[in-house]
Amino acid sequence: MSAREQQPIRRLREFQPLGRLTDEQLILLSSRAEKRKFGPGQRVIERGVKDGLEYFLLDGEIKLEAVDGRTTTILAGSDKARHPVARLQPRMYTVTAATSGEFLIVAQDVLNQLLRSAPVTENDVEETAVGGGDDGSEAHDLLMEFYADLRSNKLALPSVSDVAWKVRRATDRDDSTAEQIAQVIAADPSISAKLVRACNSPLYRGFSDVRTVRESVVRLGTRTTRQLVTVFSMREVFKSQRPELQGAMDRLWRQSREVAALCWVLADAATNLDPEEALLAGLLHDLGAIPVIVHAEHHVEIFADRQLLDRVIDELKPDIGAALLERWEFPASFVTAARHAEDWMYQPPQEELQLVDVVILAQLHAMIRDRQGSELPRFETVPAYRRLGELELSASRSLEILNQAQERIDEVQKLLSIH
Structure with a gap:
């Protein structure tokens, strides 16, 4: 069941970041929001989905389950319920209604547009736990834009190097040989040199030094080789x-x-x-x-x-x-x-x-x-x-x-x- 219904401004101000909006903005947001009810056991949000929506829990209790099986519950009116549910997109949690409940659902682009033009006070800044900025300053406007980009999944994300990916794939195969894994690593001279130097370090040194990537793979084993190649590729991400x-x-x-x-x-x-x-x-x-x-x-x-x-x-x-x-x-x-x-x-x-x-x-x-x-x-x-x-x-x-x-x-x- 879903319906569009004006929400009392006082109730909307209980939620963050809605509390930063003016009365006029909250009225506009309420007119564009959707109110949706759920029954016990009903799936509300699927993990991995990118839907462009923000879910605010009005009533009831929900359960969040992460990819690693970890679960947490959120009860309407609690501190956890003051923020959007499972807000990072694509969704990182599966959300299920533990009891009968109700959500206020707002399109992210609508909320982001309102937040960009919302007035800001020092108290509002403290509420966001990021601090800084004078009322109405350009810096805080940019900060709001930063959060809007996060919510709309426009954040620039780093990637794993090609060599690290290929080594992981090669070591996942039971029939991969040390020679084949070494050939993949050799495509990146920098990582190849680091692996040989690591193999000759006091942590992994044998009776004699190794001189080639293949010898390093043999001494270290495929599991350690895989981990170290990923470790060495990570340095470039921190740039x-x-x-x-x-x-x-x-x-x-x-x-x-x-x-x-x-x-x-x-x-x-x-x-x-x-x-x-x-x-x-x-x-x-x-x-x-x-x-x-x-x-x-x-x-x-x-x-x-x-x-x-x-x-x-x-x-x-x-x-x-x-x-x-x-x-x-x-x-x-x-x-x-x-x-x-x-x-x-x-x-x-x-x-x-x-x-x-x-x-x-x-x-x-x-x-x-x-x-x-x-x-x-x-x-x-x-x-x-x-x-x-x-x-x-x-x-x-x-x-x-x-x-x-x-x-x-x-x-x-x-x-x-x-x-």
């Missing part, structure tokens, strides 16, 4: 054409590299997980920040303020990073790690330890090492620590492992710095 924004990219690369090194050491020393998978998950955990920085190239006036840029990145990177990894066809474990890397209380549905647990632990350690620990949770309260079970990695033990493994951490950092 900007604007010198003034390359600083943000470099900071992001350094942070990602540090977390990746800690992931490798923790996974190798204290878990049963593949260290190279943990390394790659750590390197990709902040991937969602890259499109934000790339988009900022067109709006330098806004993002010249590093604090403002950091706040926008923190707000948007989990969903954008997860969407990117899904697009690149990464396993669900990597998608989950990107989405929940800084969700300290996250607990995966699986009983066994997951990549996301190692990334969370590495993030915590990195922040402590950088003296950012004042607002961090106590180690014993973080589910990722408790999930280690028989591995018995306590807070003090993990710090001890990392201190003892500083040389190996440095080696991993060098591996990621190979030019």
Whole structure:
């Protein structure tokens, strides 16, 4: 059942970003919106769909299910219900009505047009959690345009290198030989050189040095080769054409590299997980920040303020990073790690330890090492620590492992710095 019906302005103001609109704009929006009811168990939104609509939950309870099987519920009137449901497009969640409910549905282009012309106050800016800008300033108008581009899926997204794609395809085939995989890698001289240098590093060195890509593939094995090729191809993603924004990219690369090194050491020393998978998950955990920085190239006036840029990145990177990894066809474990890397209380549905647990632990350690620990949770309260079970990695033990493994951490950092 659906109907067009004027909604009370007071009710519309409960939702973000509708609260930034004037009374006249809300009346216009209400006249163009659709009110739709759903029964228990009815599918509301399909994952992967790009429909150009915003769904605001007016009544009832809904369930969101991600590609990795994780579910969450949203109850009308709660804090989560103040924002559009599953707003990133293509949709990243399947949305099902848990009870009888009702939605207000608005076309994104209608909402974006109204937001661009909406007046802005300092309180409105704080509501968006991105800060900055004076009332009516050009900077804030551009900021609204930035959000509109995100909602309408106009965001420029990076891509994986051709060689990384082809290596992944080759290693997926059971009949691929080391010679065939080496031929694919050899198409990129830069990655070829990095792989040989990595194979001769203290992390992978054998009794003698290797000289060819084929010898490197044989020594490393197809799984490690695949992960390292992807790791080396990622460096080019952390690049900007604007010198003034390359600083943000470099900071992001350094942070990602540090977390990746800690992931490798923790996974190798204290878990049963593949260290190279943990390394790659750590390197990709902040991937969602890259499109934000790339988009900022067109709006330098806004993002010249590093604090403002950091706040926008923190707000948007989990969903954008997860969407990117899904697009690149990464396993669900990597998608989950990107989405929940800084969700300290996250607990995966699986009983066994997951990549996301190692990334969370590495993030915590990195922040402590950088003296950012004042607002961090106590180690014993973080589910990722408790999930280690028989591995018995306590807070003090993990710090001890990392201190003892500083040389190996440095080696991993060098591996990621190979030019």
